[in-house]
Amino acid sequence: MSNKLNIGLLGLGTVGSGVPFILNSHKEKIQQVTGMEIQVTKALVRDESEKERQAKRFDIALTTDYNEIINDEEIHVVVELIGKIEPAKTYISQALEAGKHVVTANKDLLAQYGAELASLAQKNHVDLYFEAAVAGGIPILRTIANSLAADNIQKVLGIVNGTTNYMLTKMVAESKSYEEALKEAQELGFAESDPTNDVDGIDAAYKMVILSNFAFGMNVNLKDVETQGIREITTDDVEMAKKLGYELKLIGSSEKIGESIAVQVAPMLVPLTHPLHSVKNEMNAVFINSSGVGESMYYGPGAGAKPTATSVVSDLITIAKNIRLGTTGYRFNSYNYETKLANDNEVYGKYYFAFDVPDKKGQLLLLTKIFSSTDISFEQVIQQKTDGTTARMVVTTHAMTKAQMKAVTEKIQEVPEFHLLNTFKVLED
C-alpha cells in the first residue's frame, strides 16, 4: 500500500485553509505517528481565481467541479468544510458510496442526518469522522467514544456556542446590554450579521444532539431539544444572578433519567463554584457527570481556523492509522441504545422566575398562592426594584418537575396584572 493519504478538500475558506496549514506545520510528527504522508491534493472551490494564492502555497489543484474529486482514484479521503445541508449531504453521500473516507465539521448535517450517514459509511466499509463538529478544538467525541466507554454517563452539560458565551461574559463583566454585546461580537467576527443560529440556541442544539448520541447511544431529533436562546436576557437578570451567587450562561444539557434522556438548551444560572463558571469569552467546555469517574470537564476553543483544522487532522490521523491496521469501516460511536425521551414529570430542576407586578399590597400573597397551589416552594423571593407603580420580583424555587414549571407558568400568565419576564433553570453545585 502507498504511504500517502491524499485528501480532497471541499471548501478552501478560513477553516479549509487551516487543514493544509496544520498538515504542513506538523508534518514530521504526523508522519512519525501514522507512518504516512497526509496531503491535500485537490480542493473544490466556487471561484478558482480567488483561491490561487492558497492553492499555490500548499501545492493543491483547484476545481469547481465535484466530479473531479469523486472520480479521482488517487483521493482517499474527502474533507467537507462547506457547511449547511445541501450540497454537503449529496457530496458526502457520494464520497462514501465511492468508497472514500469522509471527515466533516458539519454539525447542522450531522444533527439531522448523522444516523443515516453513519449507516452509509458502514455499508461501504469506510470511515466517517467529525470531531470538529462539536466544540471545535476540544477532542470531546473521541474521549466519550474511547475513554468514557468504560463509564455510565448521567449528565452532559455544555457551553458549546462560543458566540453566546462571549456575549454573556461581556454582559456580566462589563454590564453590557444584549444589543451592545451582540454588536461587539459581530465587530470581532464572533457573531454573523444574522446571529439567529447562535443567539437562539440552534447551533448549541445541533451539538447537543451529537453529544447525546455519543454519551447515551440515542438518536434525538432536533425538534425534541427544548431550545431557548439569550435574546430575552436583560441587565436586570444578569445583576440579580450575580447577587444570588450565579452567572447566566447558555447551557446545553443532556441528562439520563431512568432509561430515558432529556435534552435542552437554555440560559441557566451557574453557581460560582461550578467548574463551568470559569469558562469565559469565546471558550467552550463540556462537563460530564458519570457514575465511574464522577465529575470531569473538557475545556478549549470552540471555533477558529486552527483549532477546527487540528480536530479535522486528528480525524485524518485516525483514518491513516485505521488504513495501516486494516480496521476502517467501524462506526465513530459504536454505543447504541434505544432512544427514549423523558416526559415532563420526570425532569427535575430548580428555577428562577422574574416578574413585573403592580407595586401594591397583596401581590406577594397572590404569588405565593399560585406557586403553592402547584406544590412549589420558594427558596428566595426578592423585590429587585420598583418605580412606585411596577415592581420587579424575582423568585427562586426548590426542585420541581418541568411539568410543574409549565403549570405554574400557565397560572401566572392567567393573572392579567402579572408579567412573567423570564424563567431560567438554576444549576446545582
Next chain:
Amino acid sequence: MSNKLNIGLLGLGTVGSGVPFILNSHKEKIQQVTGMEIQVTKALVRDESEKERQAKRFDIALTTDYNEIINDEEIHVVVELIGKIEPAKTYISQALEAGKHVVTANKDLLAQYGAELASLAQKNHVDLYFEAAVAGGIPILRTIANSLAADNIQKVLGIVNGTTNYMLTKMVAESKSYEEALKEAQELGFAESDPTNDVDGIDAAYKMVILSNFAFGMNVNLKDVETQGIREITTDDVEMAKKLGYELKLIGSSEKIGESIAVQVAPMLVPLTHPLHSVKNEMNAVFINSSGVGESMYYGPGAGAKPTATSVVSDLITIAKNIRLGTTGYRFNSYNYETKLANDNEVYGKYYFAFDVPDKKGQLLLLTKIFSSTDISFEQVIQQKTDGTTARMVVTTHAMTKAQMKAVTEKIQEVPEFHLLNTFKVLED
C-alpha cells in the same frame, strides 16, 4: 476466538475491588461496545481470608501465588494495582513475556522503567496501557496520544497531585497553616501517614515524566525533573499571593524550548484568570498549550477507587477492541523524539521572592543593587509586615532565565542579614 476477556488482578484493595465493580455495573455497555465479556477471574492477594467477601461477590478465585496467574492460559490480561517498584516490575515483565496484555496504574514504576516495559510489550506483541497512572479519572494520556497527535504541544501544566491541591485549597480558603491542612488531609484519607511523596512533589514528578513522554515523545529521567514541594509555604505567602491576584498551587510543568524540554514541579503563583485557578480541593487538571488548538484543559478526579478503576477499565476496553481487530502490540504512545533537556539559560519565567531583612534604611537599595547586577528588573516590591526589627519583603520580577534566578539567589544568600524565605515561579495569564 472466545468472546471472553479474562483478567488476572494483582491487588484487591480499594482500587482493586473497583475494577470488578465497574466491570459489573457497566457490563451491558461494555459488552455492546467491545462485543466481549470482560471479567476478573483470578486475583493475587496477600491474605486470602481477608478478601473472601469481595471474591465471593464478584466470583473471583483468590491466590497468594503469582505463578497461578502467570501460568493460567485462560487469563489474557494482567491488571497490576499493587504499586511501588518491586515485585510489580517483575510481575509485569513476566506477564508481558508470557504473552499477556498488561494494564497498570503504577506511576512510580512507569516514570522509572516505562520505556523498558513498553519495549518489552512491543517485543512480545502485547499491549501495555496505563491511563490511570496520571490524573486518575482524567483520560489525558489517550487524549494526547490520539486526539492531540495532530497538534504540536508547547507546554503542559498539571495539577496532578490531589493531596497537595486539597491542602493548598484549605490554606487559601480557610487560612489554615501547612500543618493544619496536612492533618485535615490525613484525617480525610487524602494524605498518607508519611506524606513525603505527595508534599515533596515526588508523586507529581512521576506523573510529569509520563506526561512529558506523551506530549513530547521524550524520555526524561526522574532526576532531571527539578522538584520542590509545599512544606515551606507559609500563611504569609498564601496571603501575599492573594493580594497580588494569584493563588499558590503545586504545578507540574513540562515546556518545549526549541528542540529541548524543561520539566519541573514547584509551587507557583497562578493568576485568578487562569483556568487552572478554578481547580479546587482534591481535583486534578492538565492544561495544554499547543500551536493548533491553543489552550485546552482536562479536569477531573485525580484519585479514588471508582475513577481509577474506570480508567483501568477503559484500558481493558481498548485491549478488547484491539484483540477483535487484530491490532494488539502497538505502543500506547507512538510519538518518539530525541530527548534533549533545556539548559538554565533557555528557560524563562517571572518569579516571586520573599525575604526577611533588617528593618532599617538602605535595605531596599541593597536589594535593588543585587537584582540589577543580575539584570533582573522588579515588577513590584512590597514590605508585607515588620516587627520593628525584621521586615518581610516580597519582590515580583519581570521575566528572567532560570540561570539568572539561580545567580541572584546565590548573591542574596551571600548577604548575612538577608534571609531568603521562598522563591516561586509566577505563571502568566
